[in-house]
Amino acid sequence: MTQTPKPKKPKSKRRTPGLNREQAEELYARLAEDRPEPQTELNYSNPYTLVVAVALSAQATDVGVNKATDKLFKVADTPEKMLALGEDGVREHIKTIGLFRNKAKNVIALSQMILDEFDGEVPQTRDELVRLPGVGRKTANVVLNEAFGQHTIAVDTHIFRVGNRTKLAPGKTPDEVEARLEQITPPQYLKGAHHWLILHGRYVCKARKPECWRCAIADICKFKDKTPAP
Ligand code: SF4
Numbered sequence: 549m550t551q552t553p554k555p556k557k558p559k560s561k562r563r564t565p566g567l568n569r570e571q572a573e574e575l576y577a578r579l580a581e582d583r584p585e586p587q588t589e590l591n592y593s594n595p596y597t598l599v600v601a602v603a604l605s606a607q608a609t610d611v612g613v614n615k616a617t618d619k620l621f622k623v624a625d626t627p628e629k630m631l632a633l634g635e636d637g638v639r640e641h642i643k644t645i646g647l648f649r650n651k652a653k654n655v656i657a658l659s660q661m662i663l664d665e666f667d668g669e670v671p672q673t674r675d676e677l678v679r680l681p682g683v684g685r686k687t688a689n690v691v692l693n694e695a696f697g698q699h700t701i702a703v704d705t706h707i708f709r710v711g712n713r714t715k716l717a718p719g720k721t722p723d724e725v726e727a728r729l730e731q732i733t734p735p736q737y738l739k740g741a742h743h744w745l746i747l748h749g750r751y752v753c754k755a756r757k758p759e760c761w762r763c764a765i766a767d768i769c770k771f772k773d774k775t776p777a778p
Pocket of ligand 1: 758
C-alpha cells in the first residue's frame with residue numbers, strides 16, 4: 549500500500565518585527581529635534597483655502613499647487629468668492645496642475661456644499677469632511693490636523709513608505725499603516741507625526757534611493773537594504 553505523502557508545510561516567511569514603543573519614541577524624538585515645528589508646505593490662509601489646497605495636491609507637488617493657489621487665493625479665499633469666480637475661472641488658475649478639469653469641478657462643488665450644508669464653515673469632523681466632493685480620508689486627516697489641531701495622521705505615499713521601511717508602522721494598505729501609527733505613536737508626538745514622517749520621506753528616506761548615510765534614525769530603522777555613503 550502506498551503511503552499518502554504528508555502535505556508539505558508552507559515555508560514561513562520570516563517577518564522583521566516592528567519597532568517597539570521605546571524605539572518609536574526615540575525615532576520621533578530625533579525627527580522632532582531636527583524640525584521642532586513642522587508645518588505643511590502648502591500655502592493657505594484659512595481652513596477653507598487649506599481644504600482647497602490639499603484637494604488640489606493629489607498627484608501634484610506642493611510647489612506646483614502653491615504656484616497656482618498664489619493667484620487663485622488672492623481672488624477667491626472663501627466659498628462665496630470661489631463660486632463667483634466660477635468653474636471656468638478656477639480651471640484657468642489651476643491649469644498647470646494635473647487633473648485640473650476634474651479638480652476645478654470639485655472645488656466649485658465643495659464650495660457650494662460648504663455654503664449650503666455647513667453655513668459657509670469648513671466642517672470639523674472626518675465624516676462630514678469626506679462628504680465634500682474631492683475630499684478623501686487623507687485630505688480630511690490633513691485638514692483636521694493642520695487647521696483644527698486634531699491628532700490625525702494622513703497616510704500619503706511618503707508616510708506609507710517610511711512606515712514600512714523603518715517598521716514603525718508596517719502595513720499593506722494606507723489604512724493599516726494609519727491604524728498602526730495611531731497605536732504606536734506616543735501621545736506627545738501625535739500632532740506632529742504626519743509632518744515629521746512626510747518631510748523625512750520627502751527629503752531623506754526618498755523613494756528611489758533613501759539617503760541612509762545621513763539619516764538621523766538609521767540605527768533604529770529596520771530597512772535591510774540601507775544605502776551606503778556615496
Ligand atoms: S535608514 Fe534609510 S531606509 Fe531607514 S529611515 Fe533612514 S533613509 Fe529611510
